[in-house]
Amino acid sequence: MNVGGQHFRTIWLKPGDEAVVELIDQRWLPHRFVIEEVRSVAEMAAAIRDMHVRGAGLIGAASGYGMYLAAVEAARSGSNFDEELTTAAQTLKATRPTAVNLGWAVDRQLQAIREAGTISEKIASARDAAEQIALEDAEHCRSIGRHGAGLITQIAAKKNGAPVNVLTHCNAGWLAFVDYGSATSPIYAAHDSGVPVHVWVDETRPRSQGSKLTAWELGQHGVRHTVIADNAGGHLMQHGEVDLVIVGSDRTTYTGDVANKIGTYLKALAAHDNGVPFYVALPSSSFDWQARDGVRDIPIEQRGADEVKCADGWLDGRHAEVCITPADSPAANYGFDVTPHRLVTGLITERGICAANEQSILAMFPDHAR
Ligand code: MRU
Numbered sequence: 001m002n003v004g005g006q007h008f009r010t011i012w013l014k015p016g017d018e019a020v021v022e023l024i025d026q027r028w029l030p031h032r033f034v035i036e037e038v039r040s041v042a043e044m045a046a047a048i049r050d051m052h053v054r055g056a057g058l059i060g061a062a063s064g065y066g067m068y069l070a071a072v073e074a075a076r077s078g079s080n081f082d083e084e085l086t087t088a089a090q091t092l093k094a095t096r097p098t099a100v101n102l103g104w105a106v107d108r109q110l111q112a113i114r115e116a117g118t119i120s121e122k123i124a125s126a127r128d129a130a131e132q133i134a135l136e137d138a139e140h141c142r143s144i145g146r147h148g149a150g151l152i153t154q155i156a157a158k159k160n161g162a163p164v165n166v167l168t169h170c171n172a173g174w175l176a177f178v179d180y181g182s183a184t185s186p187i188y189a190a191h192d193s194g195v196p197v198h199v200w201v202d203e204t205r206p207r208s209q210g211s212k213l214t215a216w217e218l219g220q221h222g223v224r225h226t227v228i229a230d231n232a233g234g235h236l237m238q239h240g241e242v243d244l245v246i247v248g249s250d251r252t253t254y255t256g257d258v259a260n261k262i263g264t265y266l267k268a269l270a271a272h273d274n275g276v277p278f279y280v281a282l283p284s285s286s287f288d289w290q291a292r293d294g295v296r297d298i299p300i301e302q303r304g305a306d307e308v309k310c311a312d313g314w315l316d317g318r319h320a321e322v323c324i325t326p327a328d329s330p331a332a333n334y335g336f337d338v339t340p341h342r343l344v345t346g347l348i349t350e351r352g353i354c355a356a357n358e359q360s361i362l363a364m365f366p367d368h369a370r
Helices: 041-049 056-077 081-093 100-115 119-156 184-192 209-221 230-238 264-274 358-364
Strands: 011-013 021-024 035-038 164-168 197-202 224-228 244-247 251-253 258-261 278-281 310-315 318-323 336-339 346-349 352-354
Touching: 011 056, 011 119, 021 056, 035 041, 041 056, 041 081, 056 081, 056 100, 056 119, 081 100, 100 119, 119 164, 119 184, 119 244, 119 278, 119 346, 119 352, 164 184, 164 230, 184 197, 184 209, 197 209, 197 230, 209 224, 224 230, 230 264, 244 258, 244 264, 258 264, 264 278, 264 336, 352 358
Parallel strands: 164 197, 164 244, 197 224, 244 278, 278 346
Antiparallel strands: 011 021, 021 035, 251 258, 258 336, 310 318, 346 352
């Protein structure tokens, strides 16, 4: 997508030095646009854990590149190649538990590396697999846009030129993937084809991915949007101000239960109560083909209490953090919640839109049927 008129992906190999991965360090957005150079698997693990990169698809792509860096490092160190790769896989997988794309990409890399012959073939294979994971992520997100734009266009046809109001939570935009995004991809596609769209952007405390990231990328693309406090969605739905909800997913069971950023479940309940369609956009890499019951089977990340107790932003041209709560008050920081499939109108995938139930999902992805 474009930043100041220039095309960027969120992660790429450094031109001229392919032992280095470059990525957009999202901690500084929207105030500064910083590109970070990552040279080792330890640095990539830190970038994922500390959320320089975040979002399910991008976490997957970053761990794919992380495994490639691990292969380069293992070859240089001269120690046991396979052992180093196994340790690297464990390190990466331990960074964030909820986004299933992480383990999916690491396992895909381990297989690609295992199947190659010599060490230099293994490095080449890991490089190709990392690039392929990133490319597929972008392509799948582009297809999600094509399929999902029809939903917005159908609503627009009934609104006599008034904008279609889409509510989204967190950032499932291009910053959460390699390009295009999942939840935002249909919005960009509809906007680009001339459909008037306006987006209600949930602020998404505590990390504020909505107000910091989604608002920024919609602005870069020229899409009308309004940032709202996290609790405003129900009120807007009661007053007919939301035509459609589209959110992303960090892990979706093969039965259609959706783990997404904390607060998504409450939006789904409000949408259900108000008859507002609630769609989840996800590439197939975000399905967990082993998990049946989302509430029981999906691990929910808990992060540090300081993210809740404090807030950060930009003050006088500098990054600043302030404390909000009484210093002694404990805080809990659950990163995700699970929306049961009965509250989900449909899933927008790279292959098309299906109902959020086992039968429809496996009909769309028969390659994963047991
Ligand atoms: O904690 P994050 O920022 O990595 O969370 C991911 C998200 O942005 C959301 O949950 C998103 O809607 C799904 S990821 C495409």
